[in-house]
Amino acid sequence: MKFVDEFRDNGKAQSLKREIHALAERIGCSPDKPLLLMEFCGGHTHAIFRYGIEQMLPKSIEMVHGPGCPVCVLPMGRVDDCVTLAERPEVIFATFGDAMRVPGSRKSLLQAKAEGADIRMVYSPLDALTLARKNPDREVIFFGLGFETTMPSTALTVLQAEKEGIRNFSLFCNHITTVPTVKAILDSPDMRIDGFLAPGHVSMVIGARPFDFVARDYDRPIVITGFEPLDILQSIWMLLKQFAEGRSEVENQYARIVPPDGNRAALEAISKVFEIREFFEWRGLGSIDHSGVRIRKAYADYDAERKFAVPNLKIADPKSCQCGEVIKGVIKPWECKIFGTACTPETPMGALMVSSEGACAAYFSYGSVSIDELVAKREAGS
Amino acid sequence: MCLGIPGQILEITDAENSMAKVDVSGVRREVNIACIIEEGHPVEDCVGDWVLVHVGFAMSRIDEEEAEKTLAILSELGEVQEALDSMQTTL
Numbered sequence: 001m002k003f004v005d006e007f008r009d010n011g012k013a014q015s016l017k018r019e020i021h022a023l024a025e026r027i028g029c030s031p032d033k034p035l036l037l038m039e040f041c042g043g044h045t046h047a048i049f050r051y052g053i054e055q056m057l058p059k060s061i062e063m064v065h066g067p068g069c070p071v072c073v074l075p076m077g078r079v080d081d082c083v084t085l086a087e088r089p090e091v092i093f094a095t096f097g098d099a100m101r102v103p104g105s106r107k108s109l110l111q112a113k114a115e116g117a118d119i120r121m122v123y124s125p126l127d128a129l130t131l132a133r134k135n136p137d138r139e140v141i142f143f144g145l146g147f148e149t150t151m152p153s154t155a156l157t158v159l160q161a162e163k164e165g166i167r168n169f170s171l172f173c174n175h176i177t178t179v180p181t182v183k184a185i186l187d188s189p190d191m192r193i194d195g196f197l198a199p200g201h202v203s204m205v206i207g208a209r210p211f212d213f214v215a216r217d218y219d220r221p222i223v224i225t226g227f228e229p230l231d232i233l234q235s236i237w238m239l240l241k242q243f244a245e246g247r248s249e250v251e252n253q254y255a256r257i258v259p260p261d262g263n264r265a266a267l268e269a270i271s272k273v274f275e276i277r278e279f280f281e282w283r284g285l286g287s288i289d290h291s292g293v294r295i296r297k298a299y300a301d302y303d304a305e306r307k308f309a310v311p312n313l314k315i316a317d318p319k320s321c322q323c324g325e326v327i328k329g330v331i332k333p334w335e336c337k338i339f340g341t342a343c344t345p346e347t348p349m350g351a352l353m354v355s356s357e358g359a360c361a362a363y364f365s366y367g368s369v370s371i372d373e374l375v376a377k378r379e380a381g382s
Numbered sequence: 383m384c385l386g387i388p389g390q391i392l393e394i395t396d397a398e399n400s401m402a403k404v405d406v407s408g409v410r411r412e413v414n415i416a417c418i419i420e421e422g423h424p425v426e427d428c429v430g431d432w433v434l435v436h437v438g439f440a441m442s443r444i445d446e447e448e449a450e451k452t453l454a455i456l457s458e459l460g461e462v463q464e465a466l467d468s469m470q471t472t473l
């Protein structure tokens with residue numbers, strides 16, 4: 001815990017904390033009418049819990065933990081599709097380890113593997129391509145998922161496969177996009193978010209400009225944020241400063257990594273290989289317009305959805321799930337009716353319980369309060 | 383998966399396919415560097431660069447100090463080990 005302590009003692013952290021408290025007072029938010037700030041990205045959620053950043057903030061500021069964990073928001077139907085693909089005898093199904101435990105309606109990939117499906121955990125899509133080279137008599141399918149951060153890697157892998165004429169490699173594309181999702185959150189009628197911390201690594205790829213609409217059209221301040229605890233604290237301070245000065249702008253706290261226009265080579269690869277889907281299904285959020293990409297026709301040979309019959313069934317989230325309300329800041333994670341009882345990290349029902357980057361699971365991993373106490377508090381309140 | 387991990391480019395192994403050997407906390411593996419090659423920074427200039435590696439692709443150049451700080455924080459979060467383990471999985 002060396003760095004957690006160091007961070008807490010750090011003079012810079014302490015002075016940011018003081019300034020945040022002073023600004024909150026100046027803005028006039030109060031514990032009854034708190035300012036709601038959303039961190040979109042699961043990596044930020046993780047760091048906020050790990051470093052106890054919420055405990056450094058005044059009660060008049062609440063962090064709302066957004067949907068930015070691609071593993072968490074994978075709908076059950078897509079997991080079922082993965083299992084169906086992986087169970088084909090000719091297929092080697094390659095995936096990031098993170099996706100193994102996500103529950104499908106029948107089973108997870110982990111269970112399918114235990115039952116004999118040839119599923120390999122890989123570090124990189126390039127490893128899946130290597131598998132295809134080494135196993136010319138098998139069909140290697142790579143399970144592509146993630147936001148814009150990982151999109152360039154799968155796009156470049158498809159381009160490499162084409163260049164080498166590798167025919168037994170394809171991509172099951174489940175990439176999702178950040179901007180339409182932020183927009184969907186802003187458009188939802190019960191939306192209460194006052195300002196946003198934008199994801200640093202997504203912005204490293206797409207740049208800062210795609211977030212302009214948040215400030216321009218929705219009059220909400222937004223700060224592109226790095227992943228160190230001081231980055232997050234500083235970005236919260238930058239948001240508060242915008243409120244205090246009556247500004248709504250896109251600011252880039254993570255300029256050391258994020259260029260205004262993003263990464264040209266990465267964006268070129270993305271737009272060469274992928275096109276926007278009309279809509280994509282999210283666990284806990286339902287269908288969101290334009291929130292996913294698929295492989296362009298020109299690369300159809302590398303598209304697992306075209307190459308194999310993917311059932312693509314829609315499986316509704318369990319009725320008791322309240323992930324959508326948690327994500328929009330309408331309720332706190334522990335206020336969900338099944339938090340800590342039917343829904344736990346061992347038996348996740350909703351998206352936010354699936355990985356430690358999800359808001360609900362984070363309470364289990366790092367929460368400074370006991371789960372029993374939270375559940376009791378909920379029962380008392382309802 | 384979404385997390386970038388800092389590493390240093392040791393040598394270019396396949397210039398045509400933009401592949402380089404990168405050292406990440408003592409673990410060496412091949413990484414694609416297409417996204418950090420740009421006008422004024424051709425492939426041969428990349429040796430020695432510190433980069434942020436995401437799922438086998440160098441996505442951004444960073445300075446050494448930043449690399450060290452990030453590595454220190456990530457290793458406390460237990461995530462360096464996790465990344466290194468998955469980097470070394472044999473296929």
Ligand code: SF4
Pocket residue numbers: 284320321322323324326333336337338339340343349350351352353354360
């Ligand atoms: S407790 Fe489970 S169902 Fe409820 S919001 Fe959290 S993840 Fe979703």
